[in-house]
Amino acid sequence: AQSVSQHNHHVILSEAASLELGCNYSYGGTVNLFWYVQYPGQHLQLLLKYFSGDPLVKGIKGFEAEFIKSKFSFNLRKPSVQWSDTAEYFCAVKQGADGLTFGKGTHLIIQP
Amino acid sequence: KAGVTQTPRYLIKTRGQQVTLSCSPISGHRSVSWYQQTPGQGLQFLFEYFSETQRNKGNFPGRFSGRQFSNSRSEMNVSTLELGDSALYLCASSYGDRDADTIYFGEGSWLTVV
Numbered sequence: 001a002q003s004v005s006q007h008n009h010h011v012i013l014s015e016a017a018s019l020e021l022g023c024n025y026s027y028g029g030t031v032n033l034f035w036y037v038q039y040p041g042q043h044l045q046l047l048l049k050y051f052s053g054d055p056l057v058k059g060i061k062g063f064e065a066e067f068i069k070s071k072f073s074f075n076l077r078k079p080s081v082q083w084s085d086t087a088e089y090f091c092a093v094k095q096g097a098d099g100l101t102f103g104k105g106t107h108l109i110i111q112p
Numbered sequence: 113k114a115g116v117t118q119t120p121r122y123l124i125k126t127r128g129q130q131v132t133l134s135c136s137p138i139s140g141h142r143s144v145s146w147y148q149q150t151p152g153q154g155l156q157f158l159f160e161y162f163s164e165t166q167r168n169k170g171n172f173p174g175r176f177s178g179r180q181f182s183n184s185r186s187e188m189n190v191s192t193l194e195l196g197d198s199a200l201y202l203c204a205s206s207y208g209d210r211d212a213d214t215i216y217f218g219e220g221s222w223l224t225v226v
Contacts, residue, residue: 032212034215036217042219043220046214046215046216051212094215099147099159099160100145100155100157101157103154
């Protein structure tokens, strides 16, 4: 079964800093990749997704992610974070008919 | 269009009882899946239903079950509740019949077992 590893469990940044959150999945084949965000007190919202094609995908709120097949990675990036980006971020992988496999999440705190 | 709707949002149950949670998917979506979210284990896949049939199942005991109705609405049931079942239960929906299938989540049902 797939497993997903998110390298940083807690990240603290200042506003305007650049962000990169790492995500690696365990093995190859055709996968669908997702980043979800959970703002405090809110439900999981889709940030962006990769199905095929251009490995650099853009999502909402200025987020983007790059799929590197050779590294089994799908890292999330944002050039300049805002206080409102404080949230829990989850990387998820779907392979075939399996359900989503999630990473443990990264708790991001942006200091004003 | 309306998102994924889950009821109830919050509930408290006693050990040994059973609970039923309900989920209405986004209109047009035929796949409904359920996830359990806890601080210790994170987000874990419970099962998926598509066209009233369980299509996939995670690694949970048989106390966890579900069903889907002809209108794609789904229910999940947990019998003989244990303290460790306290969690946020999330329902997600998608079309379920295409490769590039985006999965949307509801707000969840917070279950506390005392």
